[in-house]
Amino acid sequence: MNLTDSIKRTTLHEELVERLRDLVVEDVLKPGEKVPEKQLCDSLGVSRTPLREALKVLASEGFVILQANRGARVASVTREELENTFPVLAALEQLAGELACRNLEPAEIEWIETCHKAMLQAYRARDRQAYFKANQDIHQALIRGARNDILENHHKLLAARVRRARFMANLSEERWAQAIEEHETMMAMLRVENAEGLGQIMKLHMMNKLAALVKALETEEETAN
Amino acid sequence: MNLTDSIKRTTLHEELVERLRDLVVEDVLKPGEKVPEKQLCDSLGVSRTPLREALKVLASEGFVILQANRGARVASVTREELENTFPVLAALEQLAGELACRNLEPAEIEWIETCHKAMLQAYRARDRQAYFKANQDIHQALIRGARNDILENHHKLLAARVRRARFMANLSEERWAQAIEEHETMMAMLRVENAEGLGQIMKLHMMNKLAALVKALETEEETAN
DNA sequence: AAACGTAATTATGAATTCATTATTCAGTCA
DNA sequence: TGACTGAATAATGAATTCATAATTACGTTT
Structure with missing residues (x-):
């Protein structure tokens, strides 16, 4: 095993990117569905800051769609x-x-x-x-x-x-x-x-x-x- | 022309993603260079929140490399x-x-x-x-x-x-x-x-x-x- | 009753604050 | 002198707060 592997440097937002992406890919979060930040924060036990950072990344990857002042929606696979x-x-x-x-x-x-x-x-x-x-x-x-x-x-x-x-x-x-x-x-x-x-x-x-x-x-x- | 283009870009972090990416691509921010958040915030006139959101996106795109608690570095093109x-x-x-x-x-x-x-x-x-x-x-x-x-x-x-x-x-x-x-x-x-x-x-x-x-x-x- | 307009509520974007981790640097001891 | 220790400082991760835009609820008008 690599020595650097033993030190787990995982930030909350990285964890969230993986978790949320899985939720989308595994169809838990349905296409077109709104992603209310507060609700997700409560169920995941994190504050909005890392969650929003994760959403930005997922948006750049195409899994969610962000609209200014209107929040995130799960992107639908047309x-x-x-x-x-x-x-x-x-x-x-x-x-x-x-x-x-x-x-x-x-x-x-x-x-x-x-x-x-x-x-x-x-x-x-x-x-x-x-x-x-x-x-x-x-x-x-x-x-x-x-x-x-x-x-x-x-x-x-x-x-x-x-x-x-x-x-x-x-x-x-x-x-x-x-x-x-x-x-x-x-x-x-x-x-x-x-x-x-x-x-x-x-x-x-x-x-x-x-x-x-x-x-x-x-x-x-x-x-x- | 893409439909999303017609929606005016008002969020700071989107603007920042473009600006920062340009700075990297145009070699203003040199490879391997540290990207001190505070300094960038001052020179761009924004707070850390949108800047950090932008850095997360740029990291997922491969333009910068994030290390937990150690900040962002411009990725070098080896x-x-x-x-x-x-x-x-x-x-x-x-x-x-x-x-x-x-x-x-x-x-x-x-x-x-x-x-x-x-x-x-x-x-x-x-x-x-x-x-x-x-x-x-x-x-x-x-x-x-x-x-x-x-x-x-x-x-x-x-x-x-x-x-x-x-x-x-x-x-x-x-x-x-x-x-x-x-x-x-x-x-x-x-x-x-x-x-x-x-x-x-x-x-x-x-x-x-x-x-x-x-x-x-x-x-x-x-x-x- | 339906449609419109306005107030109340909610959700979001961004700034600020707090806590924790790195880094720096002075001081000590071999 | 040089390496180690530990406090002081700085930077980052995350939570909270604040301001504003969007949505909802309600009342008015026709």
Whole structure:
């Protein structure tokens, strides 16, 4: 363990940024909902100052929207925003795939293989929870493997921003099978160290995810009308 | 034009975010330099509260680094960070090029042609100031043309983060000629509406810029030693 | 009863105050 | 002389206070 890690220097506002972001991402604070400062202060046991600092940061990250003298609202993930965010995410994943392929060490590739197997097992058992977990581990390992903090940070923010989308539309059986296929291709590319290929399939994987989401949202809209 | 632009910015902290970011980008606040809150408050005529809110935002954007109980320091743009940032910027520009090629309207392309001509003229006159201006206008128009706010925001942040690099290393005659060549290719791709081609050359353009920068930094280091 | 206008209440932006942590610097001792 | 101790000072994190803008509630008018 690193020596600096043992000294925990955590400020209230940093803690709040994480907590509040989680509340938004996990859909506890609903989109469009007002975020009354006093109420949050009471329930979190802090004063308004660090809370407001945290809200400013979350606003710059796009999770909430601030209007002067009118407070903060949870930003809603519109379909347009999904359609804007996924291509950017796809571009970042493509780059990550290319870089990771060149930088990953054998032990890390082994770990990804392990996650991949766990994911396949979860798929066969139709265990969504386990599937999402393994899936996320794989993508995170690949992003990490790119050895690029800037890439990692921006990817993390964008991914969090659209994570709620999985609450919006459940995975169809058809899309699920397709996603598994794509992951198989990813592993194949990784094994033969085809950097461009891995990048390509990761980009495609993300864009297909968007297409499936949009399709699911459309049928949902039709059902609602 | 963004809808939020029509709402007048009245809060101090938003103003401060812009002002302070400019001070960092324009190298008025030097990398590694401490940012004493009181001093800044006095010179800007505001209290610590909005200033600190602004610093939190700038920290999340990567322009300053906050250490608990030790204040804020201007983040230094290390060579490693340049080498991490440019590939991400390149990926975003590639995406922007592809999207812009499909979405730009004739009037916008006309405007880009105008900027391109101005850029060529500035090059012939070896007018760096005018060259940078026209160059920036072109890139901005292309990013805007992608019609993707998320892309635009992330690009803007990353571009600002490395803008100081142009203070670090001046454009060599050789690189300048190469950059002009790349811009000519960009225009050619734009004219024939080759989206992938435009994306490719914009990505390459950015990576070549990085290579030139690194080279310039290396010779600078040698000179220093 | 509906619509408008004004007063009361509430929420927010910003300044100030308080408490705690770093830093500086003088003094002591080896 | 140089390194360590500890008090004095300065800077930061967070709470509180104050001023102002927004919202609500109420009463008046038609």
